[in-house]
Amino acid sequence: MSALILDGKALAAQSEQQLGERVEKLKTLSGGKIPILATILVGDDPASATYVKMKGNACRRVGMESLAVEMPSSTTTEQLLARINELNANPDVHGILLQHPVPEQIDERACFDAISLAKDVDGVTCLGYGRMAMGEKAYGCATPKGIMRLLEHYNIELEGKHAVVVGRSAILGKPMAAMLLEANATVTTCHSRTRQLEQHIKQADIVVGAVGRPEFIKGDWIKDGAVVVDAGYHPGGVGDIELSAITERVSAYTPVPGGVGPMTINTLIMQTVESGEHAIAGPN
Numbered sequence: 001m002s003a004l005i006l007d008g009k010a011l012a013a014q015s016e017q018q019l020g021e022r023v024e025k026l027k028t029l030s031g032g033k034i035p036i037l038a039t040i041l042v043g044d045d046p047a048s049a050t051y052v053k054m055k056g057n058a059c060r061r062v063g064m065e066s067l068a069v070e071m072p073s074s075t076t077t078e079q080l081l082a083r084i085n086e087l088n089a090n091p092d093v094h095g096i097l098l099q100h101p102v103p104e105q106i107d108e109r110a111c112f113d114a115i116s117l118a119k120d121v122d123g124v125t126c127l128g129y130g131r132m133a134m135g136e137k138a139y140g141c142a143t144p145k146g147i148m149r150l151l152e153h154y155n156i157e158l159e160g161k162h163a164v165v166v167g168r169s170a171i172l173g174k175p176m177a178a179m180l181l182e183a184n185a186t187v188t189t190c191h192s193r194t195r196q197l198e199q200h201i202k203q204a205d206i207v208v209g210a211v212g213r214p215e216f217i218k219g220d221w222i223k224d225g226a227v228v229v230d231a232g233y234h235p236g237g238v239g240d241i242e243l244s245a246i247t248e249r250v251s252a253y254t255p256v257p258g259g260v261g262p263m264t265i266n267t268l269i270m271q272t273v274e275s276g277e278h279a280i281a282g283p284n
């Protein structure tokens, strides 16, 4: 059996073209206004700096602007909260991205939750998460929402399927499980205290790897015909799942790289365009 490749890179490129058209239309209708994403980078972690740069570049590819806010590693919670509040109050800013992780002296949860719901285009607030989990309107957390868009694009059936999510972080595992539940999958969430992890994964129709350890989920834990989503990306171009062992016998999988990663950035940009459209042109 040859598996379907869930090509996030191609879908993100296709989506960028449509987003570029939406930005252009908004600009024309509003006499030159475009959506703006504020990106906040605290400290000097090189990986975080790269992610923020990639997000800024994606903004420009669709004709949007990004407002890059950089703060030193000595920043306090109060200073970051003050900056977020300024951006909340700035009518020219339509989305706010606070790059995770922030330096350890900062209360990251308090800072995420300070982002106003209307500008929470990365889907990181408790309020947005709660609304999403209750089936109410909110911007989805970018990585799991990107995964849902990818599954939807390839018509992967979720209803009634058993999805096993490995990982329960606030930005990935937990919202992923809630989104799959909203899509009527039967969901098991596993984590570091889960017993007999392998047995849970062996029952999965859909496996989502969000562990943060290279090839931690072994190929022989995954049943034939499963749909495999790998959110990890590690040096050497491997993810959290031993993909090389299963590409011939699963029904679909996300490649690493080129699967989940491009969809995360694209979802952030898409939600910023949506927020910009609401703020500039009004809800329709």
Ligand code: NAP
Pocket: 143, 166, 167, 168, 169, 170, 171, 172, 173, 190, 191, 192, 193, 194, 197, 209, 210, 211, 212, 213, 231, 232, 233, 240, 260, 261, 262, 264, 265
């Ligand atoms: P994280 O915050 O470190 O969370 C890792 C999760 O894995 C935790 O819930 C942890 O359980 C669980 N875990 C750790 N060891 C385990 C074990 N032995 N058995 C079962 N579960 C275990 O990581 P994250 O931010 O969610 O990221 C997860 C992965 O996704 C990483 O590879 C990251 O690079 C990737 N990621 C990719 C994107 C993208 O855009 N492509 C975005 C975000 C993250 P506990 O809760 O019990 O500690």
